[in-house]
Amino acid sequence: MRLLLIAALFPAVVAAQDLPVADAVFAPQDPAEVALGQLLFYDKILSGNRQVACATCHNPVLGTGDGVSLGLGDGASGLGRERRVIADNMPEKRVPRNAPPLFNLGAAQFTRMFYDGRLEADDSRPSGIRSPLEEDMVSGFSSVLAAQAMFPVLSGDEMAGQYSENEISQAVRLGFLSSEGGAWDRITARVTAIPAYSEAFAALKGAEAEIRFTDIANAIAAFTADEWRADSSPFDRYLRDGSAMNDTAMAGMKLFYGRAGCSACHSGQFQTDNNFYAIAMPQIGPGKAAAFESYLRDTGRMRVTGRSEDAYRFRTPSLRNVTQTAPYGHAGAYATLEAVVRHHLDPVAGLRGYDPAQAVFPDLPGAQDFALMADSAEVEAIAAANELSPVALTDDEVADILAFLAALSDPVSINGRLGVPEKVPSGLPVDQLAEIASD
Template sequence: MTHGFQIAWHPRARLVLCALLFIASAAPANTDTAALNDLLGPRPQFSERDPNRVALGRLLFYDPVISGNRNISCATCHHPTLATGDGLSLGLGEGGIGLGQHRKLDPNNPPEQRIPRNAQALFNLGATSFTTFFHDGRLEADPSEPGGIRTPLGGDMVSGFESALSAQAMFPVLSPDEMAGHYSENPIAAAVRQGRLTGPDGAWALITQRATEIPAYRDALRDAVGDEREIGFADIANVIADFIAVEWRADNSPFDQALRGDTPLPAAAERGRRMFYGRANCASCHTGWLQTDQQFHSIGMPQLGPGKAARFESHSRDDGRLRVTGRAEDRYRFRTPSLRNVALTAPYGHAGAFATLEGVVRHHLDPVLSLTQFDPSQAVLPAGLEVSDWREWEDTSARAAIAQSIDIEPVDLSDDEVDDLIAFLHSLTDETWRARSAGVPESVPSGLPVDQ
């Protein structure tokens, strides 16, 4: 394109166009990256963690001993070979056997239902700017709360958590479907069912006891805590958080390298980057270095699985943020996910509806159409459960309500532009985490088998 345009442009438009052409041709790429550096703000900060605590947290993360029936660890749903998720749309918790797509029912102890949401990846959660957890943000750093953390448990929680990331560990260990098991199966599950969470015979104390009965854990936790006080559940949670923060830091992707001025992005990714921060408007929600505003939006994701009903309800809806705030406008809103390593973490969305990156990106471009044309066969679900996964999906009025809630404007992109956008998303992958990470331990102090 040159200045020799022969169209009768409005003079002002012509001036603007000339100015833009001037900027585009004269400005070297590094001015552009400088502007983006400014837009992204300060780089994520990661605090120093004690290597001994990290090593201890690693063992506890992979050890099924902290689950009610000693049969599932954090790693079962957040496994490094599955990019810290489980590779499934909706996983199977307690009562499943095996990993990822090989996970199946234990015939002696089959789970009652699927886990209602997609297991999130655990990359970069140690960044100090990461303060909102879970798909609905029900756990948040909040300086106005005692302990600095807001959770649905209110005052009914143990104290001593060093961060919201560490407080997060309170939840999976108490969930009957995730790790605790069911009522009659073990004392932890019984305590949960009876509402005994805190106190010396509460569920968290029983879980702590499971670990401290094992000398290797007792000694290492004692070292971490000092001699002054008793070891509590928060101490276990704190070292697990230390481990997650160090092990899955992943902020040295080609995108980071390009923005440091080291290596420019390949041409397609560079075009995609401009699209992402420009016309495609992705960065209105996927803001900052980690590509998340940590806010809640409805992008009209298809709903599958059991949903999130309270004990006395029978629907299979997932109201998302509404369940936290009680505000009607928050129905179907979910936290904007970070897009770091997103190319590795399929399936996508809070219920894992989309099997591919292209699928979920195209969904954003025209969510209502995508919702209508959604192909349920792409869901990755372990077989064998006698449940109806598509109750909510098949209910046309429920689908219309989801479509109504959408907060996102359609964007018109060509196929080539979509390819560029996907190339950009790939440039957010930091492959160096595998080489840096400690990986799966061969064994754990309890002697229980480790998912390899």
Template sequence: MRLAGILAITIAVPALAGPLPDANAVFPEVSFESAELGQLLFYDPILSGNKNISCGTCHHPTLGTSDGVSLGIGEGGFGLGLHRMFDPENPPEERIPRNAPALWNLGATEFTRMFHDGRVELDPAEPNGVRTPLGEEMLAGAKNILAVQAMFPVLSGDEMAGHYSESDISKAARLGQNSQEGGVWDIIATRVASIPEYRERFDAIIGVDQPIGYVDIANALADFIAFEWRSDDSPFDRHIKGEASLSGGALRGMELFYGKAECDSCHSGQFQTDHDFHAIAMPQIGPGKSAPFESHFRDTGRMLVTGAEADAYAFRTPSLRNVTVTAPYGHSGAYADLRDVVEHHLDPVASLRAYSADRAALPEFAEAEDWHIVENEAEVNAIADANSLAPNSGLSDAEVDDILAFLAALKDDNDGRGRLGVPESVPSGLPLDAVTQ
């Protein structure tokens, strides 16, 4: 695996009360030319089977780099967030089974596992040093784990590839033709290479007339994401650097977070994540995560990757950066309100058993079967039995208010809009309606 050079940023942290993290994140150096190219590709629907969806459809800066809904609509929809509507002439087959994760700080080298279940992760024992669902079929040449992650949404029929037999890409995806000649990645790369502006921009990065592969596209996407959504200048960051001080509810909330509430037992480090997997009785809504031959609605999380019973219903600890603008929360987006998900942590099993559909944020989909698991006692019991988070119900409403104030202090002042923003047009000439409205 080719790795970019890295720039270590180490800042002396004054002695502060509580087990606060050091501000010592390491970010790779990013070529501005590559980031600019990645910006165009990120918002260009040319990467999708029907040329109607871009990465920005489900990861939009006005929606906290997520999509603002519990479970998104990829192929078969138009618009953004809760305003995303189904195309009556080409409705989706089902909702996307997991909540679209935010993209903050994924360029930092500490992020070595991607997706809610970590199915893409650095592993020196695996081909090319990375573990993916494709195993030995995975292409080499990705500069980092973020680039590897960027290779997978285009393979999903529900996300970007499209419904069965709609296009050459959707056909290849349904046949499992991904990395080989004539597969999904090859078709997309050929599309991009045929557009003069993209060819010219890649010439400046990979060399004149060098073949453009999907790995090159993924590397540019990764450079854009790393450049665009670095978030390490919040009031909390300035506090731990000694440049400014939190006060009032934010300060009290920080003391609770790193003290009595023990939030940092999982949400540790500069970006409030231990990068590990935990079962916390999170309610399961929507279609679940299943193989094509399965018909259940459950999502057992990390166990789908490892096969280990101990990993049942465990999901990756999310970073809490800009958490106030990245709702809904949980692997299935079960909670649309930040207070609800904080209070879930106080007694996960009780919260699971009391869960109601009005906690989610779901665009209308009359045919969807969203509540199979939460309405099935046996399934709820299985999630509850796997819970590993001890109740911590000794917090008062006022203390929860303070924790919420601290979480607000994890948001950058620029409101997460990014450095380059959404382009006015893309080289393919395709309309940007799906990523601007």
């Protein structure tokens, strides 16, 4: 009866809401560059020890993430929850932040990358991009997405490997990144030494053109933008032509853009304003620290701006295909969508009452995954920074919001358009979906 009443009243209610417009702009992509980017995305040749591909942490069967709270990069094998450490080359620590989904990152509105926004479009910079590399940041990246796609290759915990394990990690250790003979040059040399890659780049750029690291990044970005474009969900159809969603999703939309206040931050067609907020998310794992720092905390946006008011602020995530992208939060603290929605209803209570059993970790001997949550002073500092006021919703209303979030799913993008290649030009093994189908 409740749903029938909502359905009867909804046309007038929807007309009064400030709903977004389906106006996202996507740059056209060259199919040949997209096809090349697909191979590079799944090829472990880009990692220092040839053990990790982009797809290791951003796999389509896991919602373009890795299905765990905090992943294991170099020094482990396998995918998802079944990823296991390599005994004679164990990771030093977990990757400190949850692998973010890749949906719609080719849309023009996505000009900030990473949870703290440390990489963003900036026309005042010679490269057009502000990044942690500062003066070492090179020009030639086609977009912020292209630049973002290649920063993991410089991380020892993710793709480069540790210290002097290989020529890539050695260059990173010595601070040779974008300079001649640096890490990016060495990766480029690896790739272009493979005939299939050098021929594909020659077909794109011309036989005499120099292939640079930025060309590799641009191809991966072209693939990412095309493969995981997600703008054909039931909600998109509702925005475009008024095609009604089911009654529960419609009720959830009313709450989302109304009393629940979700759209204050989750605005626009893809439900993100790309700004930064402190909402008392639990901090698990190793934290985000520089090599010379030993703490376990992650202060988020403050690491970029240096402003105390930005402490514990993280970028608003897009909610496209959100039912597929668990775990949730910058550290993957919540294993289910309902759990993270309920955290938003009372963030401080959610933080203080956090149940560590919600975290999903591949095994890493010696990891102190919940040490910070046992530090009452740090937990209270996270709580004090919270900017989100409590909201009272009934269980039925939470269910309605979850139904609306499900209506943000686009099956074509979830499955991907090209899929996983059976093999890549390097000849290195490709992690296939069948290996994690049981997760």
